[in-house]
Amino acid sequence: MSSANPYEMPPEHMLGYDGAAIDAYYSASLTYTRQPLNYHLYTLPRPEALAHKYFVSDDIREELQKRSETIHTTAPPGLGLPEEMQGYHTLVPLEPIGADRRKFGNWYSMVYRATSSTDGSTYILRRVENFRLMNQSAFGAIETWSRLRHPNIVSVHEAFTTRAFNDNSLVVVYDDHPNAQTLYEAHIKPKAPQFQNGRLQAQSNRISERTIWSYVIQIANAIKAVHDAGLAVRLIDPTKILITGRNRVRIGSCGIVDVLMHDLHSDISFMQQDDLTMFGALVFMLCCSNLAAMNNLQKAIDHLGRYYSADLKSVALFLISKGGPHKNIGQLFDMIGSRLLTELDEAQNGVDRLENELMSELENGRLVRLLCKFGFINERPEHNHETRWSETGDRYIVKLFRDYVFHQVDELGRPVVNLTHILTCLNKLDAGTDERIMLVSRDEQSCLVVSYREVKACIESAFSELSRG
């Protein structure tokens, strides 16, 4: 009896995967029009009671699909962007060109997504315009940053200067988190009013206490890792912290200030103290939904006290207080107490949820392999000088089975388009069950009763004949 497990089959039975046939470094000149995707193309609403799922849930699929679409978006022509630069191509600006621009210290900066020619992945390039590097040692900190990997920090890859933009630009390269939003965009930027109950109503930006704690814990965790590595974040601002998934925040733009301010030799512990103050200001800005919250501290404290817990207020005040040289990020964790456990619970629940989602996709690859085998065999115009190879012998049964799976019609002659039928048939075929089915030819002149086990054997023998050829 043949094995029911496709992974135990000898290699020639496995479907070949030719990595070289796929161009990972897709051509920069490739432009095409994207058709809007129907994200729910192949899932119908299912009764909740059906515990077993075949596909990952629609909202996760849609989110991941949108990220993938974002990665493949190209820039409109005529922006005058460099074609290629230090191993990166297909640059796409992530901010509107020519819009109102805030300065990054003394400099203007611009953010692009670009594809690496080395590994085919996309990265984020933050370019600082008109920056002249005086001393190569300014890149020293970038090396330390690039070794720091942390779940709440956008990883730094490398930095270089370039004249590709027709000026002297500094470029720092970061991990790409497609469709990330900054904390500013998500929580502070005023939202357009919306119609509710027939009236145009202002949208509140207030963040729940639970979410604020989650942000505080994640950012504190990142700052601790940075300080432990002997570095300082130096830029903690709602426009530079990204939300990269559900509730997940990461500090972005790390390392850039170290290069820009390299000549101003500051004491690291002083800069680390500064991080805590910036972090405290961030908490006030988020709680008040206002970038300028620190301009009127008393008002900000009153607001925080009115809408949030006393514990959160203590944390914010601790961070902005002049605590002396011994004040450090570790002390914050003593104040957070059991909220850390709540965060841990949530994170673990999140992993469980995703693992369950992953389980539902587990079988897809197996079924695709089976479908590919069908594709290799059915309607093959010729094999071994036999033009009717795919219509004769075992292959005839494979053809009838293909019709049984895909080409059934109902009593009125309408196509049966039922995914469950296909999945059931393919799973029984893969398992090689003894259940018997009746296969009927299209002209209804011949009729065969066969078991799934027999059909499976036919497919295996036809496929191995092809693989040997």
Ligand SMILES: Nc1ncnc2c1ncn2[C@@H]1O[C@H](COP(=O)(O)OP(=O)(O)OP(=O)(O)O)[C@@H](O)[C@H]1O
């Ligand atoms: N690592 C990253 N991955 C994905 N998107 C990113 C990344 N870093 C930045 N972005 C996106 O790029 C856009 C521009 O970033 P930027 O930091 O310039 O924000 P900004 O709000 O425009 O700030 P500023 O006004 O200071 O330029 C933001 O929408 C942000 O979500």
